Amino acid sequence: MNNATYISIFYIFAAITVFSAAFVVFSKNVIYSAFALLFTFFGVAALYVFLSADFIAVTQIVVYVGGILVLLLFGVMFTNSIMQADLKSDVLHVVPGTLLLVATVGGLLFTFYTTGTWKPSDVQLHGSVVERIGIETMSRYVLPFEMASILLLAVLIGAAFLARYDKVRNNEQ
Amino acid sequence: MELITNIGLNHFLTISALLFGFGLFAVMTRKNAIVILMGVELILNAANINFLAFSKFNGGMEGVMFSLFVIVLAAAEAAIALAIVINIYKIFRSVDVSSIDTMKE
Numbered sequence: 001m002n003n004a005t006y007i008s009i010f011y012i013f014a015a016i017t018v019f020s021a022a023f024v025v026f027s028k029n030v031i032y033s034a035f036a037l038l039f040t041f042f043g044v045a046a047l048y049v050f051l052s053a054d055f056i057a058v059t060q061i062v063v064y065v066g067g068i069l070v071l072l073l074f075g076v077m078f079t080n081s082i083m084q085a086d087l088k089s090d091v092l093h094v095v096p097g098t099l100l101l102v103a104t105v106g107g108l109l110f111t112f113y114t115t116g117t118w119k120p121s122d123v124q125l126h127g128s129v130v131e132r133i134g135i136e137t138m139s140r141y142v143l144p145f146e147m148a149s150i151l152l153l154a155v156l157i158g159a160a161f162l163a164r165y166d167k168v169r170n171n172e173q
Numbered sequence: 174m175e176l177i178t179n180i181g182l183n184h185f186l187t188i189s190a191l192l193f194g195f196g197l198f199a200v201m202t203r204k205n206a207i208v209i210l211m212g213v214e215l216i217l218n219a220a221n222i223n224f225l226a227f228s229k230f231n232g233g234m235e236g237v238m239f240s241l242f243v244i245v246l247a248a249a250e251a252a253i254a255l256a257i258v259i260n261i262y263k264i265f266r267s268v269d270v271s272s273i274d275t276m277k278e
Contacts, residue, residue, distance in 0.1 A: 003178075010180050018191050024211055025195045025203075037211055040192075044218050047188065050180070051225040053237050056244070060221075063244050068214060068251040075207045075255045079262040090204045092271060097202035105194035112186045120182065123232035133241070136234050144238075148245045155249040162256035 010050055017043030030076050034069065041065050052125045055133050185226035192219035206258045206268040210251065217247045 020039035027033045041064040048057035091097075137145050192215050199212025221240040228236025262268050 007178055007180060010184070014184070014188050017188060021192050021195045021215055024208075024215065025199045030205055030207060033208055033211055037214070040215065040218070044192075044222065047185065047222060048225055051185065051222075051229040053225045053229070053240070056221075056225060056237060056240055059241065059244055063248050064214070064218075067248055071251050071255050072207060072210060072214075075210070075258055078259055079207065079268045090269070091202045092204055093202050097198050100201060101194045101198040104197055105190050108190035108193070109187060112183055112190070118182045118230065120230040121232040125229045125232060125237075129234070129237055132234055133237060136238050141238050141242075144242055148242060151249060152245065155252055159252040159256040162253070163259050 010047075013043050013046040013050070016040075017047060030080070034073050034076055037072070038065060038069055041069065052127065052129065054128055055130045182226055182230050185222055189219040189222040189226070192216075192222070204269045204271050206261065206270050207255075209270065210254050210258070213254075214247065214251070217243060 017040055020036045020043065023036040024033045024040060027036060041060060045057040045060040045064075048054075048060060196212040196215030196219060199215065200209050203209055203212065221243055224236035224240040224243070226236075228234065228240075258268055261273060265273055267273075
């Protein structure tokens with residue numbers, strides 16, 4: 001793959017990511033937001049491939065698109081009645097929000113491009129990181145790995161407990 | 174011209190700054206709790222891009238491992254947050270965060 005193709009593919013995925021993220025935020029329809037988020041997640045996964053983190057890209061697609069996005073769509077469907085024609089989402093504090101958006105992005109970009117003179121290391125990540133992730137997970141990061149499993153078990157129980165069908169409340173009504 | 178054609182750290186930092194700004198905007202301005210959660214996911218993705226970009230150009234594995242754990246925590250956060258949102262909907266019949274103003278039924 002020559003350099004021009006590489007650069008143009010990067011810019012295509014960057015544009016998909018940024019514009020669909022903007023659509024998520026500025027769209028009035030919740031369903032449109034959820035489906036635009038799909039493109040954002042895929043674009044971010046493609047950017048992860050550019051950062052030679054292929055395993056993270058696949059995890060992003062499996063967990064975010066296959067899990068979190070489906071959960072969010074379930075949430076949209078649960079919390080809006082089907083007969084309701086427009087799933088609108090109102091806005092408030094638009095002016096302070098816009099000011100904050102412009103100030104945050106402007107400040108970050110100004111800092112990156114003026115004061116931040118990054119010196120890339122001589123040794124950069126190349127190729128696949130799958131093998132190195134396996135070695136790191138089982139050596140340096142074995143404690144966080146096990147803690148993540150306990151956390152996920154707790155989350156599983158907690159989410160099922162919180163969202164369960166409440167028999168007592170339904171009998172009272 | 175070299176700034177545009179030479180894909181470096183600043184390109185990824187720019188994308189991540191934009192995603193972070195959009196996520197912050199969604200969290201701040203939207204009334205629907207689900208869209209606020211989408212904004213939080215955008216912010217987490219922006220952080221992940223930064224982790225991986227610094228990891229790539231630094232040559233270490235710390236950012237890659239950390240972004241993996243961030244994805245795990247994001248999944249956990251989404252599950253719990255949606256359970257809470259569904260409970261809020263059961264009680265208030267709405268997920269409009271500006272109308273939820275009582276702590277006790």
